[in-house]
Amino acid sequence: MNKENAKIKIDELVDILQKHNYNYYVLSNPAISDYDFDLLLKELEKFEDEFPELVRPDSPTLRVGGEPTKNFKTVAHKYSMLSLSNTYSEEEISDFDARVRKVIGDDVEYVCELKYDGLSIGLTYVDGILVQAVTRGDGVHGDDVTNNVRTIKSIPLKLHGKPPNEIEIRGEVFFPLDGFKKMNAMREGIGEQVFANPRNAASGSLKMQDPNEVAQRPLDCYLYYIPGNQLDIPTHYDSLLLAAKMGFKISKNIAVCRNLNGIFEFIADWSKGRKHLNYEIDGIVIKVNSISQQKQLGFTAKNPRWAIAYKFKAERVETVLMSIDYQVGRTGAVTPVANLRPVQLAGTVVKRASLHNSDIISNLDVRVGDHVFVEKGGEIIPKIISVNTNKRLHESTPVEFITHCPECSTPLIKNEDEAAHYCPNEDFCPPQIKGKLEHFISRKAMNIDSLGEGKIEMLFDYKLVLNVADFYDLKPEIIIGLEKIIPGKDGKKDSRLSFQEKTITNIISGIENSKVIPFERVLFAIGIRYVGETVAKKLAAHFRNIEALGLASFDELNEVDEIGVRIAESVINWFEKPEHKSIIQRLADAGLNMEMDENSSATSNILNGSSFVVSGVFEKHSRDEIKTLIEQNGGKNTSSISAKTSYLIAGSNMGPTKRSKAEKLGVPIISEDDFVLMIGS
Numbered sequence: 194m195n196k197e198n199a200k201i202k203i204d205e206l207v208d209i210l211q212k213h214n215y216n217y218y219v220l221s222n223p224a225i226s227d228y229d230f231d232l233l234l235k236e237l238e239k240f241e242d243e244f245p246e247l248v249r250p251d252s253p254t255l256r257v258g259g260e261p262t263k264n265f266k267t268v269a270h271k272y273s274m275l276s277l278s279n280t281y282s283e284e285e286i287s288d289f290d291a292r293v294r295k296v297i298g299d300d301v302e303y304v305c306e307l308k309y310d311g312l313s314i315g316l317t318y319v320d321g322i323l324v325q326a327v328t329r330g331d332g333v334h335g336d337d338v339t340n341n342v343r344t345i346k347s348i349p350l351k352l353h354g355k356p357p358n359e360i361e362i363r364g365e366v367f368f369p370l371d372g373f374k375k376m377n378a379m380r381e382g383i384g385e386q387v388f389a390n391p392r393n394a395a396s397g398s399l400k401m402q403d404p405n406e407v408a409q410r411p412l413d414c415y416l417y418y419i420p421g422n423q424l425d426i427p428t429h430y431d432s433l434l435l436a437a438k439m440g441f442k443i444s445k446n447i448a449v450c451r452n453l454n455g456i457f458e459f460i461a462d463w464s465k466g467r468k469h470l471n472y473e474i475d476g477i478v479i480k481v482n483s484i485s486q487q488k489q490l491g492f493t494a495k496n497p498r499w500a501i502a503y504k505f506k507a508e509r510v511e512t513v514l515m516s517i518d519y520q521v522g523r524t525g526a527v528t529p530v531a532n533l534r535p536v537q538l539a540g541t542v543v544k545r546a547s548l549h550n551s552d553i554i555s556n557l558d559v560r561v562g563d564h565v566f567v568e569k570g571g572e573i574i575p576k577i578i579s580v581n582t583n584k585r586l587h588e589s590t591p592v593e594f595i596t597h598c599p600e601c602s603t604p605l606i607k608n609e610d611e612a613a614h615y616c617p618n619e620d621f622c623p624p625q626i627k628g629k630l631e632h633f634i635s636r637k638a639m640n641i642d643s644l645g646e647g648k649i650e651m652l653f654d655y656k657l658v659l660n661v662a663d664f665y666d667l668k669p670e671i672i673i674g675l676e677k678i679i680p681g682k683d684g685k686k687d688s689r690l691s692f693q694e695k696t697i698t699n700i701i702s703g704i705e706n707s708k709v710i711p712f713e714r715v716l717f718a719i720g721i722r723y724v725g726e727t728v729a730k731k732l733a734a735h736f737r738n739i740e741a742l743g744l745a746s747f748d749e750l751n752e753v754d755e756i757g758v759r760i761a762e763s764v765i766n767w768f769e770k771p772e773h774k775s776i777i778q779r780l781a782d783a784g785l786n787m788e789m790d791e792n793s794s795a796t797s798n799i800l801n802g803s804s805f806v807v808s809g810v811f812e813k814h815s816r817d818e819i820k821t822l823i824e825q826n827g828g829k830n831t832s833s834i835s836a837k838t839s840y841l842i843a844g845s846n847m848g849p850t851k852r853s854k855a856e857k858l859g860v861p862i863i864s865e866d867d868f869v870l871m872i873g874s
Contacts (some may be wrong), residue, residue, distance in 0.1 A: 199244045203252075206237040210253040222391075226568075226578075227475065228506055231279050233574060254495070267398070271361060272331045272420035274315060277478065277502040283457055288480065288502045290453055296498075297486045304430050305448045305459040307467075308476035308502055309415055311367030311395045314342065316416070321352040324849055328399065332495075336573035338399050339850055340833060342366070349440040356439050360423050364441075368394045369471050372411030380525060382632055383725040386612075393471050404832045406727075407484050413472065416441040428482045449482060449568040462504055467505070476504035507568045510543075511581060512536040514563050517548065517592065523628025524722055525615040527598070527605060529554060531565075531577060532691045538569060546575040550595040550612040600624055619722075620772050626660065627653055629720040633661040637726060638718035639707040643699035647690050651677045661719060662776045664704055665783035669697050708784045712738070715785050719776070721767045722761045731755060732764070734824065738779055738788035743768040754829070774832035775804035799872055800828030804837060808851050809844025811865045816844075819868065826872045834860055842868050 194200070213223070213230055225229075234253060241248045248254075282284060293301060313329040326342035327335040342348060345366065348674035368376075368391035376394070377387040388394040398410045419432050426432045430449055437443040446463070450456050460477050466475050481487050481499040486735035490499040513534040520528045529548040538542055546567055548554050557580060559565060564581040597604055600623050605614040619625050630649045634641040641664070652658040655675060657667065676691035692700075710718075717726050724732065735753045736742040741762070750761035767773055779785045807824050807830065809814050814822070819842060820830045834841060834854045841855040841862045855862050863871070 194243075194339045196244060196247070199240055200247050203237065203240050203244070203247050206233060207249055207252055210234060210237065211407070226507060227279075227504060228281065231281070231504070242828060265338060267330070267334050268325070268327045268337045269334050270315065270332070271317075271326065273379075273617060274313065274332045274335065274363070275492065275497055276329075276332065277500050278496045279476075279502050279504050281504055281506055283460075283503075286456060286503060287453060289479070293481060293490065293499065297481075297489055301483045301486065303450045304428075304480045304482045305450055305456055305458060306417055306478045306657065307444060307463060307470075307474045308474040308478045308504070309365035309367050309417075310392050310473040311365040312392070312399055313363065314338075314347065314366050314399075314414065315361055315363050316342070317359070317361045318352055318356060319849075321356045322849075323348070323350050337399070340404040341399050341401065341407045342414075343405050345412045345414055347413050347442045351440075353440040354438060357423060361420060362416050362436060363418040363635065364414050366399060366412055367391060367472050368398075369411060369413050370473070371471055372413075376410060379519050382628075383723070386535060390499070402833075414442060415444050417444070417478075422484050427484060429480055429484060429487070439644055440565075451810065474505075476502050478502050509566050509568045509578065510536050510538050510540060511564055511566055512543075514559060514561055514565050514577070516561055519595055519621060521598060521600050521616055521624040523625055523632055525549050525617065525619055525622065525625050526613040527595070527616060528613070529594070531559075533565070533567065536567065538567060538575065541574045543569075544566060546577050548577065550818070551607075554592050554594065554611050558591065560584045560585070560592055598622060620660070620770070622651070630658060630661060630664075632720050633664070633718045634703075635718075638714060639710055641700070641703040641707050643696050647677070648692070648696075648700075650857050651675055651690060651692075660772075661668070661777055661784070662779035664770060665780070665785075667701065667704065669701060672697055673698075708786075710786065712786045712789050715780070715787065716742075721764060723763045728760060730754065733789055739781070740787075743774070743777070761805075776845075798827040800826040802827075804829045804831050804840035805840050805842055806831055806834050806838055806851070806855075806860075807842045807844075809847035811844040813869070815867060820864070822868075822872060834858065836860075840868075 210230070210233055213233075214227055237252070238254050241254060273694060275339065278289075280289070315327045315329075315335070316323060317325040317327075323343065324339070325337060326339045326348075327337055343350065353578060370391065373388070373391045373394055380387050388397070394410070395412060398407055398412055401407050416436060417433070418429075419436060424432050424435060426435060430447070433443050439601065448455065449545065450458050463474070470680075479501050481490065487497070487499040490497075491766065492498060514531050515534055517531045518530045518532060520530055522528065528558055529550070530548045531548050533544055533546060548557075548559070553750075557577060559577060559580050562585075564583065564584040566578045567575055568578050569575055594614065595605065598618065601616065601618050601621060603616050603618035603622065606617055606695050607614045616622050616625065619629075627649055630644055630653065633639055634644045634649070649658070652672070652675075654677070657671060658664055672692045673694065674692065678690075713730045716733050716739070717724065717729035731753055732742055732750075737744060745764070747761050747765060750756055750764055751758065777787070800823060805820075805828055807819050807823075810816075811819065823830055828839075830836060834851055836858050838855070838858070838860045841860050843852065843864060844864050852862065854860075
């Protein structure tokens with residue numbers, strides 16, 4: 194290839210990779226797999242090696258990652274946070290080993306660790322106290338996400354023993370798979386878009402503005418590297434053992450290997466064993482163990498020469514798209530589901546894969562009868578990656594998304610700012626009704642025991658419960674003896690589901706006990722779209738009762754903290770329907786709480802107009818108790834300090850960053866006793 198054509202190709206690759214870098218690091222929304230990205234990067238490196246004079250100053254090969262998000266303070270890393278050189282072959286690991294031995298000789302050992310698939314983080318401790326947490330960003334600068342990281346329970350706020358005066362440690366924040374599944378189920382239940390994979394969820398969570406919201410997400414973190422030989426310890430492995438003694442969460446899945454056979458055995462073990470972990474890994478990291486040898490090997494402009502990452506290829510199989518079904522969820526969202534010719538993938542037989550929405554179908558140009566490539570997204574959910582158009586049938590035609598609900602035939606709607614189509618027939622569309630009934634009885638809503646999906650469906654099929662108010666009309670004599678045959682799947686025998694006397698007693702008792710559930714949970718339970726647990730609390734606290742909320746205007750709703758246009762419109766639309774007003778009246782007649790308990794009402798307005806940040810550990814009250822007192826006396830809790838903050842209530846072990854910011858902005862810093870005197874209790 195001549196120089197002119199090489200320049201054209203280099204410019205094309207740089208532009209493509211920059212776009213994908215931005216999608217991945219800034220938007221947390223990758224458009225291609227890591228494997229495909231690395232192939233493009235290697236192709237660019239090949240051209241740049243051949244024509245070094247054509248290397249652009251903005252080439253992705255000269256960078257570690259994308260630019261840091263601008264919503265957080267940008268911080269310079271004390272030690273550059275470099276990425277690792279990636280490989281997908283054992284041959285390249287052998288080459289890496291040969292390069293290492295050429296420099297330092299044959300007396301070398303390696304540490305093999307799991308490569309966590311999350312968000313890299315650097316934690317700094319001063320006098321044993323966590324003072325700063327910074328994302329990788331571009332490797333030189335990252336985002337200060339200290340307040341969010343403090344909510345992660347596995348990250349110590351104070352170290353054990355006698356740690357160094359100052360120490361920085363690196364690790365990976367990730368979502369445990371069980372927590373990820375629960376969170377997505379909850380988001381789907383309240384009509385929010387689900388996360389595509391745990392990595393995106395972890396990245397998005399750490400970049401949220403409100404640490405209180407981050408605290409609701411079950412993030413976890415493993416620590417794996419102390420840069421700069423800060424502990425003056427001879428080996429990397431020993432530094433991890435000492436870090437564990439200081440209270441850091443260090444993985445036990447680590448091996449010290451003296452040769453390539455040990456490395457390859459570790460890779461083979463975890464290539465299979467990763468399926469049994471409660472978190473995602475996407476490869477194995479191999480590091481030279483000796484700190485002095487690491488120093489001798491040094492760094493390139495973008496990678497350490499003493500470490501390499503072996504990345505697992507996502508298992509991908511080819512099969513045929515037989516047909517497309519359309520499923521309707523509780524909120525009315527219609528999800529297309531691909532029915533596949535059964536195929537073995539990552540240890541299980543895959544028959545179905547989500548197509549998410551009409552935009553995904555259009556972008557993939559996937560058609561019934563196509564040969565498609567399927568991966569397990571995040572090792573959990575099967576997804577169609579691409580189409581083998583070389584095998585496409587000549588008579589195939591593009592998929593036309595359905596126009597009417599597959600369950601109730603109502604014309605579907607699609608809002609401009611949303612990807613999904615919706616069935617608006619929320620009160621008479623069977624899957625929506627059953628979904629709302631299941632949501633109503635759930636633990637965080639009305640918490641009615643002994644009623645699950647199967648029994649809800651039976652009550653619905655017998656037309657005994659068609660809306661949430663019908664639960665309170667149930668009598669033992671009505672449901673005793675009801676039964677249903679559930680067809681067995683995959684050759685299994687049919688099973689029988691019935692209402693037994695003990696079960697009925699528990700159900701009726703659970704329904705009766707639900708009448709003491711507070712108003713904000715009743716509001717959450719009735720299932721207004723976009724009114725999740727947090728929004729329900731805010732609306733209940735502001736309007737105090739269901740009647741005031743039902744009569745609220747758009748402007749009145751929009752004035753409530755964190756209630757935007759979408760939520761306000763949804764609330765108004767819900768209360769406008771006569772059938773919903775009837776349900777509310779029936780629930781009130783049944784004895785449910787339709788107003789805030791007087792005990793939860795404000796005891797005074799002495800703090801009206803004042804906003805507070807509560808930080809640290811307190812002697813007489815917990816932080817939650819102090820926040821409750823603030824709200825009961827007309828004040829407002831905020832998570833971060835700004836010029837609008839009225840007071841910072843400071844306890845012991847409060848981070849120096851908040852104190853420094855409060856002093857800089859002139860925000861008064863008061864003690865727990867000062868606050869108690871302020872409210873006169």
